Amino acid sequence: MADESMQITIGHLYPDLLNLYGDRGNTIALAKRCEWRGIDARVVDLGAGQDVDFEDIDLFFIGGGQDFDQRTLLADLGVGVTGSKATRLQQAIERDVPVLAICGGYQILGEYYVDHEGHESAYIGALPMYTEAGDTRLIGNIVFEADAIEGAPTVVGFENHAGRTHLREGAQALGTVVKGYGNNGDDGTEGLRYRNVIATYSHGPLLPKNPCVADTLIELALQRRYPGAKLQPLDDALEEAAHDTMERRLIS
Ligand code: GLN
Numbered sequence: 001m002a003d004e005s006m007q008i009t010i011g012h013l014y015p016d017l018l019n020l021y022g023d024r025g026n027t028i029a030l031a032k033r034c035e036w037r038g039i040d041a042r043v044v045d046l047g048a049g050q051d052v053d054f055e056d057i058d059l060f061f062i063g064g065g066q067d068f069d070q071r072t073l074l075a076d077l078g079v080g081v082t083g084s085k086a087t088r089l090q091q092a093i094e095r096d097v098p099v100l101a102i103c104g105g106y107q108i109l110g111e112y113y114v115d116h117e118g119h120e121s122a123y124i125g126a127l128p129m130y131t132e133a134g135d136t137r138l139i140g141n142i143v144f145e146a147d148a149i150e151g152a153p154t155v156v157g158f159e160n161h162a163g164r165t166h167l168r169e170g171a172q173a174l175g176t177v178v179k180g181y182g183n184n185g186d187d188g189t190e191g192l193r194y195r196n197v198i199a200t201y202s203h204g205p206l207l208p209k210n211p212c213v214a215d216t217l218i219e220l221a222l223q224r225r226y227p228g229a230k231l232q233p234l235d236d237a238l239e240e241a242a243h244d245t246m247e248r249r250l251i252s
Contacts, residue, residue, distance in 0.1 A: 001232050007040035008221045011057035013089075013105070014065070016047040017073050021158060023063030023102050025205030029214050030059065036234055039222070046085070048076040054088040059098045059221040062105030064203055067115035067133070067162070070104050077108070079122050090126040098196040098220040100213075102206060106191070106199040107131045107163050116162045127194050128168035134185075137162050142180030142202055143250050146213070148172050148193035153212045156246040157202025165201075167192060174200055179250045196220050209246060211239045 012027050027043050034041035044052055078084025089109075093099060099109070107113050109127045114120045116133040139160045146155045155175065164184035167173060173183070174191025182190030182201065191200035198217065200206065207214040215231050222229040 001230055004038040006222060006226055006229065007042070008034065008058040008218070008225065009056055010041060010043045011046050011052070011054070011060045012043055013046045013060060013062040013085075014048065014073050015045050015063070017069040018063040018065035018105050020064040020103065021160070021203035022205045023203060026063070026100060026102070026207045027061050029205065029207035030061070030218060033211070033214050033234065034218060037232055048073055051085065054092050057092065057097065058225055059217055060089065060092065060100070062099070062101045062108065064103030064105055064161075066104075067117070067119070070108060070113065070115070071119060071121060074121060077124070079124055086124045090124055093126045093195060093197055096196045096224065098217050099198070100206075100217055101197065101199040102203060103159070103161055103201050106201065107165065109197065109199060110165065113163060127192055127197065127199060128171040129165050129192055131163040131165045133162040134164050138181035138185050140180055141246065141250050142182065142190065143178040143247060144175040144180070144182060144190040145178060146175040148174050149198065149213060149216055151212060153210065154178070154247060155200070155202060155206070155210050155213060156243055156250065157200070157204045157206050157210070159201040159203065161201055165192075174198060208239060209243045211236045
């Protein structure tokens, strides 16, 4: 069982630029769910101009943003540059470091993004997918079956994106849309699972109302540093009540 002797570091990428609809609440939820178990969780901001040794990061989070913000951070990201944040993040993903990526942050991990003004940006290319903006925005509450997370939980969230994400052949969707748009409003997929990356369009913030997703990420991070570590369950009555209220409201 995970205990007081354990410590993880959460790297929050671009908290200054990518933080729509309370996405920062995801790092707060991760840190709190560790604290409630006596696990020492530290959150390190990795905004533009801020950097650390990515080998010290046990879990990355990247939130959503406007198209302009996503273009703004490209210089700091350094796509295709040896030793850049982009290159080191892709290397971390290949080392199975867990990542939670929301909306714009999800898009940035893909191959490229053509935004609503037609600007094409090459992105990190860590995930087998690409995104192209449509003429309308896909906005609303979302419910999906997260088939690619252990236990296949039903996840509730909120989405607002012009981007339509298309998965490459063989890529594993994070889940199947029950209500809402998902990756592109067309093929019924939502998000993407690649190694220990959980990528989704779901804002909210996502994790407070979906505690099983939070614990999946925490356990993946712990187990890389402490093999075999298992999380003790928490009393999630409040979190589950919030989740179930939204699910009932959206599905009924
Ligand atoms: N700017 C991107 C889009 O419009 C992402 C939006 C977001 O992060 N909510 O698709």
